[in-house]
Amino acid sequence: MRLGVISDLHGNRVALDAVLDDMPAVDGLVCAGDVVGYGPWPG
DSSP: OOEEEEOOOTTOHHHHHHHHHHSOOOSEEEEOSOOSSSOSSOO
């Protein structure tokens, strides 16, 4: 079983989509935290 692990999304959907598009096929995905926060344009 292949697992993908992601973390520190901080609400950045643009970056998440880019990572998921580039990630090879996995059987499951684990998010290690920091899901909400700054978004793609903090500050």
